[in-house]
Amino acid sequence: MSSVLFFLGAIGVITGAVGVVVLRNPFYSVLALVGHLISLAVLFLLLRAEFVAAVQVVVYAGAVMVLYVFVVAYVGDEGESIGERLRGPGPVGSGLRLGGAIVAGALAIELLIALLGTGLEAINGYGAGYSPGPRTYGTPAYIGQLLLTRFLIEFEIASFLLLIAAVGGVVLARRRGGLGEEDEREALTPLDLLRPLGTGTIAEGVGRRPDGVLRAQDSPLETGSRYPAP
Amino acid sequence: MSIAWYLAVSAIVFSLGAIGVITRRNPLVVLLCLELMLNGANLALIAFARMWGNGDGQILAIIVMTVAACEVCIGLGMIVAIYRRHLPIDVDEMRELQG
Numbered sequence: 532m533s534s535v536l537f538f539l540g541a542i543g544v545i546t547g548a549v550g551v552v553v554l555r556n557p558f559y560s561v562l563a564l565v566g567h568l569i570s571l572a573v574l575f576l577l578l579r580a581e582f583v584a585a586v587q588v589v590v591y592a593g594a595v596m597v598l599y600v601f602v603v604a605y606v607g608d609e610g611e612s613i614g615e616r617l618r619g620p621g622p623v624g625s626g627l628r629l630g631g632a633i634v635a636g637a638l639a640i641e642l643l644i645a646l647l648g649t650g651l652e653a654i655n656g657y658g659a660g661y662s663p664g665p666r667t668y669g670t671p672a673y674i675g676q677l678l679l680t681r682f683l684i685e686f687e688i689a690s691f692l693l694l695i696a697a698v699g700g701v702v703l704a705r706r707r708g709g710l711g712e713e714d715e716r717e718a719l720t721p722l723d724l725l726r727p728l729g730t731g732t733i734a735e736g737v738g739r740r741p742d743g744v745l746r747a748q749d750s751p752l753e754t755g756s757r758y759p760a761p
Numbered sequence: 762m763s764i765a766w767y768l769a770v771s772a773i774v775f776s777l778g779a780i781g782v783i784t785r786r787n788p789l790v791v792l793l794c795l796e797l798m799l800n801g802a803n804l805a806l807i808a809f810a811r812m813w814g815n816g817d818g819q820i821l822a823i824i825v826m827t828v829a830a831c832e833v834c835i836g837l838g839m840i841v842a843i844y845r846r847h848l849p850i851d852v853d854e855m856r857e858l859q860g
Binding site for chain 2: 533534537541544545548549551552557560561564567568571574575577578579580582583586587590591595598599602603605606628630631632634635636638639642643646647654655656657658659660661668669673674677678681682685689692693695696697699700701702703704
């Protein structure tokens, strides 16, 4: 039973990975990655990593992939046209593709030799003993206890990393209206001193003052946004 | 199944991700292939954790997922910023990364 599940999961994992690499449309690539992640969660379950499998499905296949789908929908048409251009004939492009495939094939062979040709006896075993029940290997209680005792520093570092990434994502993706904009505001509220321009309300993001008047110099058509605000 | 099978799958997934990172030019797909490589590493980590019967590898896999989420956040933010500046979304044409 477990070997049947393993092969089903492994086929799903590898098919999803091939789909991500091969499919032309980035949207389908994202969907293939979702399939890949769910199959990978099956393998995690077979390895008794229940909590990691649940995190994989909920966080990765759920939340992160939704982010990808949003960005693909935002940038999508551009990506497709580039895909078509890549498809076109050209000795340089196909040579690069072939070279990449050769490099990665060599990497695969080397990894397989390193992992499977090793003298480690335990790799051919089925792993350490496992007894089901609370507070045993792989359950949320076990993971939580480890995270808050032995791996507390790593846990805190990861939380700081997430904070930095969240701030960085906001800074990278915020609307850039240019530098001269700040001087042209007539009414400066105390709130403006606390935060940079263009990071406030949605109304401000589309270029409206609090009284509803559309500022001419902030019109989305002129400040780089491709789609005019409704 | 013995641990070796899981390691073989992880090596294959890692190499497929490497192929994608090398050959694809759309940065979105490059990010997706980076995810593939991270997932291959995760599978190896969890297989080794199972081999030893302790949870260190699983904790490391969760940390890797966290780092992957950060990478997605920053990478997608960069792609959106590139798109807003009307630059071509193609890793071969982005030669200068000046603000």
